[in-house]
Amino acid sequence: xxxxxxxxxxxxxxxxxxxxxxxxxxxxxxxxxxxxxxxxxxxxxxxxxxxxxxxxxxxxxxxxxxxxxxxxxxxxxxxxxxxxxxxxxxxxxxxxxxxxxxxxxxxxxxxxxxxxxxxxxxxxxxxxxxxxxxxxxxxxxxxxxxxxxxxxxxxxxxxxxxxxxxxxxxxxxxxxxxxxxxxxxxxxxxxxxxxxxxxxxxxxxxxxxxxxxxxxxxxxxxxxxxxxxxxxxxxxxxxxxxxxx
Amino acid sequence: xxxxxxxxxxxxxxxxxxxxxxxxxxxxxxxxxxxxxxxxxxxxxxxxxxxxxxxxxxxxxxxxxxxxxxxxxxxxxxxxxxxxxxxxxxxxxxxxxxxxxxxxxxxxxxxxxxxxxxxxxxxxxxxxxxxxxxxxxxxxxxxxxxxxxxxxxxxxxxxxxxxxxxxxxxxxxxxxxxxxxxxxxxxxxxxxxxxxxxxxxxxxxxxxxxxxxxxxxxxxxxxxxxxxxxxxxxxxxxxxxxxxx
Amino acid sequence: xxxxxxxxxxxxxxxxxxxxxxxxxxxxxxxxxxxxxxxxxxxxxxxxxxxxxxxxxxxxxxxxxxxxxxxxxxxxxxxxxxxxxxxxxxxxxxxxxxxxxxxxxxxxxxxxxxxxxxxxxxxxxxxxxxxxxxxxxxxxxxxxxxxxxxxxxxxxxxxxxxxxxxxxxxxxxxxxxxxxxxxxxxxxxxxxxxxxxxxxxxxxxxxxxxxxxxxxxxxxxxxxxxxxxxxxxxxxxxxxxxxxx
Amino acid sequence: xxxxxxxxxxxxxxxxxxxxxxxxxxxxxxxxxxxxxxxxxxxxxxxxxxxxxxxxxxxxxxxxxxxxxxxxxxxxxxxxxxxxxxxxxxxxxxxxxxxxxxxxxxxxxxxxxxxxxxxxxxxxxxxxxxxxxxxxxxxxxxxxxxxxxxxxxxxxxxxxxxxxxxxxxxxxxxxxxxxxxxxxxxxxxxxxxxxxxxxxxxxxxxxxxxxxxxxxxxxxxxxxxxxxxxxxxxxxxxxxxxxxx
Numbered sequence: 001x002x003x004x005x006x007x008x009x010x011x012x013x014x015x016x017x018x019x020x021x022x023x024x025x026x027x028x029x030x031x032x033x034x035x036x037x038x039x040x041x042x043x044x045x046x047x048x049x050x051x052x053x054x055x056x057x058x059x060x061x062x063x064x065x066x067x068x069x070x071x072x073x074x075x076x077x078x079x080x081x082x083x084x085x086x087x088x089x090x091x092x093x094x095x096x097x098x099x100x101x102x103x104x105x106x107x108x109x110x111x112x113x114x115x116x117x118x119x120x121x122x123x124x125x126x127x128x129x130x131x132x133x134x135x136x137x138x139x140x141x142x143x144x145x146x147x148x149x150x151x152x153x154x155x156x157x158x159x160x161x162x163x164x165x166x167x168x169x170x171x172x173x174x175x176x177x178x179x180x181x182x183x184x185x186x187x188x189x190x191x192x193x194x195x196x197x198x199x200x201x202x203x204x205x206x207x208x209x210x211x212x213x214x215x216x217x218x219x220x221x222x223x224x225x226x227x228x229x230x231x232x233x234x235x236x237x238x239x240x241x242x243x244x245x
Numbered sequence: 246x247x248x249x250x251x252x253x254x255x256x257x258x259x260x261x262x263x264x265x266x267x268x269x270x271x272x273x274x275x276x277x278x279x280x281x282x283x284x285x286x287x288x289x290x291x292x293x294x295x296x297x298x299x300x301x302x303x304x305x306x307x308x309x310x311x312x313x314x315x316x317x318x319x320x321x322x323x324x325x326x327x328x329x330x331x332x333x334x335x336x337x338x339x340x341x342x343x344x345x346x347x348x349x350x351x352x353x354x355x356x357x358x359x360x361x362x363x364x365x366x367x368x369x370x371x372x373x374x375x376x377x378x379x380x381x382x383x384x385x386x387x388x389x390x391x392x393x394x395x396x397x398x399x400x401x402x403x404x405x406x407x408x409x410x411x412x413x414x415x416x417x418x419x420x421x422x423x424x425x426x427x428x429x430x431x432x433x434x435x436x437x438x439x440x441x442x443x444x445x446x447x448x449x450x451x452x453x454x455x456x457x458x459x460x461x462x463x464x465x466x467x468x469x470x471x472x473x474x475x476x477x478x479x480x481x482x483x484x485x486x487x488x489x490x
Numbered sequence: 491x492x493x494x495x496x497x498x499x500x501x502x503x504x505x506x507x508x509x510x511x512x513x514x515x516x517x518x519x520x521x522x523x524x525x526x527x528x529x530x531x532x533x534x535x536x537x538x539x540x541x542x543x544x545x546x547x548x549x550x551x552x553x554x555x556x557x558x559x560x561x562x563x564x565x566x567x568x569x570x571x572x573x574x575x576x577x578x579x580x581x582x583x584x585x586x587x588x589x590x591x592x593x594x595x596x597x598x599x600x601x602x603x604x605x606x607x608x609x610x611x612x613x614x615x616x617x618x619x620x621x622x623x624x625x626x627x628x629x630x631x632x633x634x635x636x637x638x639x640x641x642x643x644x645x646x647x648x649x650x651x652x653x654x655x656x657x658x659x660x661x662x663x664x665x666x667x668x669x670x671x672x673x674x675x676x677x678x679x680x681x682x683x684x685x686x687x688x689x690x691x692x693x694x695x696x697x698x699x700x701x702x703x704x705x706x707x708x709x710x711x712x713x714x715x716x717x718x719x720x721x722x723x724x725x726x727x728x729x730x731x732x733x734x735x
Numbered sequence: 736x737x738x739x740x741x742x743x744x745x746x747x748x749x750x751x752x753x754x755x756x757x758x759x760x761x762x763x764x765x766x767x768x769x770x771x772x773x774x775x776x777x778x779x780x781x782x783x784x785x786x787x788x789x790x791x792x793x794x795x796x797x798x799x800x801x802x803x804x805x806x807x808x809x810x811x812x813x814x815x816x817x818x819x820x821x822x823x824x825x826x827x828x829x830x831x832x833x834x835x836x837x838x839x840x841x842x843x844x845x846x847x848x849x850x851x852x853x854x855x856x857x858x859x860x861x862x863x864x865x866x867x868x869x870x871x872x873x874x875x876x877x878x879x880x881x882x883x884x885x886x887x888x889x890x891x892x893x894x895x896x897x898x899x900x901x902x903x904x905x906x907x908x909x910x911x912x913x914x915x916x917x918x919x920x921x922x923x924x925x926x927x928x929x930x931x932x933x934x935x936x937x938x939x940x941x942x943x944x945x946x947x948x949x950x951x952x953x954x955x956x957x958x959x960x961x962x963x964x965x966x967x968x969x970x971x972x973x974x975x976x977x978x979x980x
Contacts, residue, residue: 062838098912099860103797106853110845114897118841125834139486153907161904162849169896172888177833179486195475209474216476223468229454229486230440231461236481241384241424241474307593343667344615348552351608355600359652363596370589398662406659407604414651417643422588629976669976685965699964706966713958719944719976720930721951726971731874731914731964 003081003136004029008059008120009089013196014145016041017214018086021222023050026083029072030054031065059089059116065123082127083136084225087117088145091163095156109163117144117167121174125183132182139232141184141225144171148191168235175234184232186224190217191239210242248326248381249274253304253365254334258441259390261286262459263331264297266467271328272296274317276310278303304334304361310368327372328381329470332362333390336408340401354408362389362412366419370428377427384477386429386470389416393436413480420479429477431469435462436484455487493571493626494519498549498610499579503686504635506531507704508576511712513540516573519562520544521555549579549606555613572617573626574715578635579606581653585646599653607634607657611664615673622672629722631674631715634661638681658725665724674722676714680707681729700732738816738871739764743794743855744824748931749880751776752949753821756957758785761818764807765789766800794824794851800858817862818871819960822852823880826898830891844898852879852902856909860918867917874967876919876960879906883926903970910969919967921959925952926974945977 005022006029009015015037019028023045030038030052038054045052053076057068073079091109121142128140149157150164171187178185193199195211203211217238224233239245250267251274254260260282264273268290275283275297283299290297298321302313318324336354366387373385394402395409416432423430438444440456448456462483469478484490495512496519499505505527509518513535520528520542528544535542543566547558563569581599611632618630639647640654661677668675683689685701693701707728714723729735740757741764744750750772754763758780765773765787773789780787788811792803808814826844856877863875884892885899906922913920928934930946938946952973959968974980 098909099857101853101857103850103853107850110849110901114845115838115842118836118838122834122836149904153904153909153911155908155912158905158908161908162901165900165904166845166897169884169888169900170893173890173893173896174833174888176490176888176890179488182486184486211475213473213475216473220468220472220476220478223465227465227483228458228461230456230458231465231483232486233465233481233483234490236478238472238476238478241427241429241477243424245421245479343664344612346608346612348605348608352605355604355656359600360593360597363591363593367589367591394659398659398664398666400663400666403660403663406663407656410655410659411600411652414639414643414655415648418645418648418651419588419643421643422645666980669978672976674976701965703963703965706963710958710962710966710968713955717955717973718948718951720946720948721955721973722976723955723971723973724980726968728962728966728968731917731919731967733914735911735969 002027003083003131004076004079005084005086006082006124007031007086007088008057008116009087009145010038010041010054012037012040013194014190014214014217015088017218018088018221019052020045021218022084023052027051027053027076029076029079031057031059031068033058059120060111062119065119069123080127081131081134082124082140083131083138084141084143085120085124085128086143086145086221087120087167089113089116090145090147091160093160097156098158101159106159109159110166113163114166114170117170121170125178128183129178129181138226139182139184139229141186142174143221143224144168144187146187146189148189150187150189172234179232182229184225184227184229186233187235188217188221188224189235189237191237191245192243207242209240212238212240247272248328248376249321249324250329250331251327251369252276252331252333253302253361254332254390255283255286255299257282257285258439259435259459259462260333262463263333263466265290266463267329268295268297272298272321274321274324275299276302276304276313304365305356307364310364314368325372326376326379327369327385328376328383329386329388330365330369330373331388331390331466332365332412334358334361335390335392336405338405342401343403346404351404354404355411358408359411359415362415366415370423373428374423374426383471384427384429384474386431387419388466388469389413389432391432391434393434395432395434417479424477427474429470429472429474431478432480433462433466433469434480434482436482436490437488452487454485457483457485492517493573493621494566494569495574495576496572496614497521497576497578498547498606499577499635500528500531500544502527502530503684504680504704504707505578507708508578508711509542510535511708512574513542517541517543517566519566519569521547521549521558523548549610550601552609555609559613570617571621571624572614572630573621573628574631574633575610575614575618576633576635576711577607577610577657579603580635580637581650583650587646588648591649596649599649600656603653604656604660607660611660615668618673619668619671628716629672629674629719631676632664633711633714634658634677636677636679638679640677640679662724669722672719674715674717674719676723677725678707678711678714679725679727681727681735682733697732699730702728702730737762738818738866739811739814740819740821741817741859742766742821742823743792743851744822744880745773745776745789747772747775748929749925749949749952750823752953753823753956754787755780756953757819758787762786762788762811764811764814766792766794766803768793794855795846797854800854804858815862816866816869817859817875818866818873819876819878820855820859820863821878821880821956822855822902824848824851825880825882826895828895832891833893836894841894844894845901848898849901849905852905856905860913863918864913864916873961874917874919874964876921877909878956878959879903879922881922881924883924885922885924907969914967917964919960919962919964921968922970923952923956923959924970924972926972926980927978942977944975947973947975
């Protein structure tokens with residue numbers, strides 16, 4: 001296959017809008033634990049004339065991830081040259097007192113965000129490096145979705161904060177190692193509640209600008225992807241205009 | 246006049262490229278201490294079919310700034326509705342041992358960055374607020390140019406660091422006060438040496454991606470301007486891919 | 491005079507407790523804009539067998555500061571060898587909308603914190619450097635009192651945030667320049683409301699640990715002063731245990 | 736047993752000096768993976784009239800940790816009331832290109848720092864909470880040893896940075912949850928190379944103040960432990976005076 005984008009963690013919210021945005025420029029490979037998460041957006045992209053391939057994968061397992069990539073290659077041909085890879089997988093644990101956490105509850109957000117991010121990076125980074133200096137329009141890009149918890153450890157949120165700060169500092173280390181080799185690595189701090197039908201149900205009175213739009217997130221990811229090597233953004237924040245911070 | 250953009254601190258580098266970029270969408274009002282700083286870019290924009298008006302002003306003086314704005318209004322008509330205001334003025338002091346600094350040397354970068362930023366903000370913010378909720382395509386935007394020194398106080402750089410960190414925290418305070426009122430305030434951390442003919446002379450062996458391109462900076466400013474209220478970036482970094490950080 | 495400590499910004503709160511603490515080890519020179527601010531603590535220290543000399547000074551003016559130091563030297567003898575210098579002067583402006591600030595209101599906290607800190611540092615740093623490698627028990631120390639506003643620009647607090655962040659980044663620059671020369675420079679982030687009779691009046695229901703004790707602050711300043719060159723703290727936070735942060 | 740301190744990660748360097756320092760005030764329980772790590776300091780403390788009990792434990796395993804605590808209780812009596820708990824365990828991986836890391840290499844520093852820190856905290860926190868409001872001289876304290884990597888992800892250091900930033904943000908979350916309940920949680924950023932016989936061998940020409948002294952670290956831990964609830968430090972940095980930062 002020609003250049004493509006790959007997105008891990010494609011659900012009905014941010015992942016789908018990122019997929020829709022990047023599908024305007026590249027065929028997209030979409031990963032999610034459950035097929036139901038990516039099926040609607042795959043169908044939508046194909047209907048609109050784009051090209052999308054979804055495959056179920058548990059990114060926290062190297063075997064599962066590699067099997068998914070093999071499946072994708074059988075359908076799409078070689079995935080050797082990647083244009084953009086986006087790690088958007090995340091657990092969303094409920095707040096809980098530290099002393100009440102089981103080991104499993106402490107570790108599971110990390111397993112997705114950090115262990116998953118590790119496997120995803122090791123799988124896609126060689127394919128991003130392959131694209132450097134070829135006929136790509138933009139520097140090959142690896143983006144990580146962060147959160148407020150990436151930079152702040154709130155009470156009763158230790159497992160999520162540990163997981164998200166791991167993604168942040170891993171992105172920083174990768175940017176320092178692979179930026180000079182031509183791969184653009186960046187960490188996106190999404191600070192706010194994302195505007196989804198489900199969120200609206202719980203917050204029926206939220207003003208329009210109190211929630212962060214997935215489309216705005218997707219546009220910002222795309223913009224960061226288009227930055228040339230003469231000016232990389234390695235971290236930025238996005239939050240709705242009415243958010244307290 | 247209709248909507249316009251105003252840029253303070255227009256020299257041959259970043260200021261000129263920002264002016265060029267925003268002139269594609271708006272008439273631009275360009276301020277600099279000396280006319281020679283903005284004359285070439287005013288001429289270039291007009292030649293290319295855009296509209297630019299340059300006027301000399303010392304932003305650290307409210308009187309000088311107000312006089313410049315009056316002059317501009319005489320030529321352009323009312324400046325009541327501003328689309329984007331960019332504060333790019335800055336002193337560039339040489340490194341110096343703290344004990345050798347005169348009071349004047351300690352204060353002068355602050356006078357430009359912070360006192361100038363204060364006057365500029367008080368002058369343009371009402372005109373940005375006037376535009377909120379009108380037929381603007383993008384939320385009215387106030388951008389501050391920052392630097393590495395905005396977040397790090399290096400040895401022998403106290404005056405510059407004091408000045409730039411003042412700009413940063415002022416932008417943060419403004420974003421928190423006026424963001425919920427619809428004005429997008431952001432601080433841009435430019436971390437690296439800007440790629441200008443003068444810089445190239447001093448660093449003839451610099452690799453292409455070791456310096457940060459003014460065009461990339463301008464593109465990023467424009468992108469931040471276009472973000473909707475459902476997802477504002479309040480701070481981001483830009484640096485060349487080969488920069489150590 | 492032998493080794494001494496000097497404290498700028500001595501009022502009834504933190505300044506007085508710092509003076510009391512350091513007076514157990516050194517004669518102390520106490521500066522405040524008004525004599526009434528330091529008279530009670532000078533009397534108390536003298537009564538308890540310590541040695542204290544208060545002198546009125548406006549630290550934002552080099553002339554006023556130098557005149558005060560000359561006055562002190564006439565009484566105390568040479569102030570050539572300083573053990574510890576503490577910059578605790580600060581304005582406490584009320585919150586105010588940015589657009590309603592006068593230039594004077596914007597600048598006056600900076601004039602005290604940054605311009606005052608500049609003059610104070612230039613006056614005492616040579617006297618601290620003189621003490622390096624002599625018979626001092628602890629490395630000569632220069633401490634700056636910071637606040638939450640040193641690191642966060644809250645809405646309607648721009649002048650205070652500009653002033654305090656200036657003190658912070660100036661301390662950082664000084665630590666990097668003069669630390670390797672043997673002077674310990676540190677910035678102390680006091681995050682919380684200080685427990686004073688006046689504060690208690692306004693917050694009669696505050697729990698004991700909801701306010702930060704000036705004695706704890708003073709103890710922490712003293713501890714940082716006693717650190718050897720093999721382990722300097724350059725920044726720390728202090729807040730009451732019940733503070734939200 | 737009466738009040739005691741417990742330290743996880745006791746080797747010949749920082750752990751031993753912390754043990755020595757806290758043993759002046761409390762019986763100390765010392766944990767390390769290998770007995771050889773704590774035997775010399777246990778012997779030294781006992782010889783000097785203190786009380787120390789060492790027991791081998793792998794803190795990353797809840798079972799191993801609990802077994803060690805049971806063993807200690809058999810010798811010492813109930814460990815129900817803890818005065819201070821210090822988590823100093825850490826892996827020290829060599830720098831390595833991200834793409835060359837095995838999953839094991841990526842995870843093992845995290846297993847020690849974060850998973851170990853989780854088990855240690857869950858084991859000791861109830862014993863610290865038990866001491867709140869009793870006849871303790873100082874608020875019960877839980878300290879985490881951090882590093883430069885806690886706040887910066889350097890190239891080729893991702894596993895260590897992930898591990899140490901996890902410890903940092905976990906400490907922050909704990910401080911916010913348990914500080915208001917009276918337990919003092921703090922994170923100590925040790926920024927620099929620690930002055931040990933082994934380090935000196937590799938850096939025979941290092942100046943005295945280019946390395947950070949374990950004793951200074953221990954003194955700082957002790958100081959933070961002694962802070963009253965009216966002024967807690969939740970994070971501080973320590974580095975040698977000649978360190979670049």
